[in-house]
Each structure stands twice: as C-alpha cells, then as structure tokens.
Amino acid sequence: MTTETAQRRASTAPLISARGVTVKFDVARTGKQMIALSNIDLDVMEGECVTVLGPSGCGKTTFMNVVAGLVKPTSGSVFIDGDEVSGPGPDRAVVFQDYALLPWRTVFDNVRFGLEMQKKLSDGDWRDRVQNAIDMVGLSGFESSYPRELSGGMQQRVGLARAFVAEPRILLMDEPLGAVDALTREVMRDEIGKLIAQTGKTVLFITHSIEEAILLGDRIVVFKSKPGEIKEIITTGIEGMGSERNAQNDERFHELREHLWSVLANEAAAASK
C-alpha cells in the first residue's frame, strides 16, 4: 500500500492543499482576537493518510473544521483537487470525537443520514450500501439500537459507518478514539488502519496519541500552539498499517516514538508557561 501510495503521490497533484491558512477567533471576554492557526501550509496526496499530532488547544480541530468547510479561515485557503473549499461537500466526511450521532435515530437511520441529506435515497441500492457499511464496522445486529444503548466504541463505529457510506474521497477524523476506553481504543485503531488501507481513502487523522500517529500515518504533522503552527512534518516510513504488536519490534517505530515524545514534551512545557 505504501509503495502504491508513493507512486500515486509522485504522479498526481495534492488532493488536499492548505495554503496560508490562518484562523483568528474573537474572544468576547477580552474583546481581543486570538490566533488559533497561523499560516498553515500542507499538502495531502490522494490515498495518503496524514496524522496530525499536537497538544490540546493547538488548533487541530480548527484546522480540520477549515478543511471540512465548517470554519472559514480568516485568511488563506484550502483546495480540494484544485477547487477552493467554500463549505462542506460530499467529497469529505467527518468522524467526530464526540461521535455527533443523532440520538433520536437508530443505528441504521444514523448511517443513512448522509445519503438522505444528499438525496441519494432514490438510488435503488441504498439499503444495501447502508447495511454493508454497518457490517464493515462490525455492528451487524445493532441496526435498530439507539445510540444511547451502545458503548462509546460502538457509537464511534456508527460514526465511521456514517462516514464510509457517504463514499467521500477524503475522511477527516478528529480524535475519533479520544473518548473510547484504552483497550477498545487499540482494537479500533487497528481496525481503522485496515479500513483505510482497504478503501484507499485519503485521510486526515487528528490525534494526541503518539502511537496512533505513527501507526496510522504515512506522514505525521506535528502542531505547536500559541499560535497554532506546523512544527514539523515527518514521513513515518513504516510498511503497512500494522498493529502496534507487529511494529513493536520495528526500530523505526521506537525511534519515532522517542522523537515525538521529546518534541511534545517540549511543546507542553512551552505551552504551560
């Protein structure tokens, strides 16, 4: 998969291209502006999985929201396949940290939400597509459950199915496993890795877990805070999207982990000053 990606990367223009993205928020309390993101440049190639790592509050979610079309940058732009983003679109799907499921809808109806809003329910096979997505994330049998009847991990599986069924070119994941318990988190991390590899989607995966960033990412973008900027971009160079157990013996994995630890520790120290 990595060699394939590398070939595609060499032959095509970036699918996602952020140019000078700056976001400022008005702070009502002080009447001043705070700079959440400053001058972000980033290219993501088709089929690539880029993980974004950084301390909390450094602007990761804001960046993803800009790419998703939910937040308009104060200056700069994001281009998808060369077209400037002006709002959300069917080429991008988002998996939210807090799942953002509709509590009044069953699993099945949550997953079909995207098709419904994009008026694709007239497609003859939509039921099969929804069912396939549910099966793919391992939720067969829970079609008529309500979100509150499911564990956090299972709710996020619904979030994943909802994203995949919309058949976007780009998957934006904002700490999708951030609210999931530790054990489920590792299991689902590996499953997400496999799904990404199988479907060949272009992925922007935000996390504050170093392991997730290394194991899922073709490249890792490290953010720093105050203001939110890119500190460095690292190509992982780890073959395949294996589980940590396989990668544990990998020297590169350890090297990366140590490096990222020290970078983030410095960042955290700087941020708390």
Add this chain to the structure above:
Amino acid sequence: MTSFLATGPSLGGSRVGAWLAGLSLRSRILLISAEVVVMLALWQLVVGVFRWINPVFVPAPLSIFSGLGDILSSGAVAANAPASLQAWVVGFGLALVIAIPLGLLLGVSLPVDRIVGPIAWAIYATPSVAYQPLAKAWFGFGIGPVVFLVLVSAVFPIMFNLAAGIRTTNTSIISAAKVYGASKFRLYPAIYLPSTVPFLFAGLRQGVVLATIGMMVAELSGAAVGMGALIIRSTNTYQVGQAFAAIMLVVIFTISMVQVTTLVERWVAPWTRGAGK
C-alpha cells in the same frame, strides 16, 4: 456521550438505590401502596384517634373517604367536574396552539428572542393570582376567566422550554448535519425539531401542573361551578372531608395528565426511554 439527553444522577448509586432501581413494576406498586397505607394509618391515628390536630383544619383519612362518597353520590362531582375539565382542556389546548409556534420562533430567531422574550418573561413572572381580577373584568363570570388563567399559566413553561431546547441543540450534531449535506433549511426539521422534543415534553409536564394551579386560582375566587367552587362551598359549610376529597380528585387528575404526557413522550420519542442500559 455529552449530549443533552444524558440522564441525571442514577438511582442505582447506593444499596437502597440499587434495590429500588431493581424492583419489578409489581413490587414497585406494592411498595408505593404500602407507603400510602402506612401514611394514611398514621394520619388517621394522629387526627382521628388521638386528635392531636383539629379535624376541622385537617380531616382524618376516613372522613375524606366518606366525603368522597358524599360528593360522588350527591352529584356534586358530576355537576362541577365537567366545567373544570372543559376549562382545563380548552385552556391547555390554546396554550399549546400559542406556545409551540412562539417557542419555535423564540428559539430560532435571536431578534424575536430579544424583543418578545423580556415581555414574555415579565408575564410569566407575574403570579397568576394577580391576573384573576383582570380576567374577571375581561371575561365575565363564566368559563372565560378560568380558561384564561389555565392558558396564561401553561403557555410559558411550554414556550420557554421549547425555545431552550432549540437553542441548546448540540453543536457537534449540527456540524455533523452540515458535513453530511443538510442545507440550512433542512436543519430545522432534521435536527432542531427532534432534538428539542425532550425539552418540549419537560415543558408540557410543567404546563400540566401549572394549568391546574391556574384553574384552581380562577375557580376559588368566586366561580359558580367547577371543582374550585365545590371546594369553597364545602369548606364554608365545614364539610372539610368533602373539600379534601375534591382536592384529591383534582390532584389525581393532574398526576394522570402528567402520566399521559410521559406516555405520549415515550410513544413519540422512544429514544429517550430508559437510561443507557
């Protein structure tokens, strides 16, 4: 999930709590019945047997039951309940018709909230007793003032809860809806309305209780018919048992209407049923 649907503190915390939460419906009914029987027995002892309290002020349970028999058999209930019921239903119905569109508007539109909101809160904050003389002047002595007080009492909790429900719609659900293609227009039926349903029903339950209070306020101050009139007449003739029996009927009616509201909610909004098992 940090949604507005998150339930409050669970009953299952302590050992007694866990035992209570684990009871079957039948055991729960038995428990409540036992509670009521014990309470009535104590009450009967305190008032009826030992006479620690003057029964003219608080009648003993047995005299309330005989009072209930009296007002049922004398036709007093049959003569007064329909008038109250009619005023309550008409007033509550009008409250719904007014509160639902206004509540939606108030929740959706900031300008409407800024302009209408303060006036509505001012009216809501006024004790309904204060409207009673006005209501009489406006609507005469028939069912009019009763309907008006029911309406004024029920309309605001429904309206404000509905508006609050819309304004507190989970923002990441709204983001998700936008991401998956909901137009601004589709957000209302697809997101805001369903997410406000639990708030609407919370408002309805409050509205039911306040509607009855409004009804009693209107009827107690000189209505010719109605349960309030029956209570006044019984008290004036020192038939306190009958007065308490009439109050009991009103309470039973109100609790039943709250239960009906909850049943309708379970039917309309099955997703709110039961804590996240």
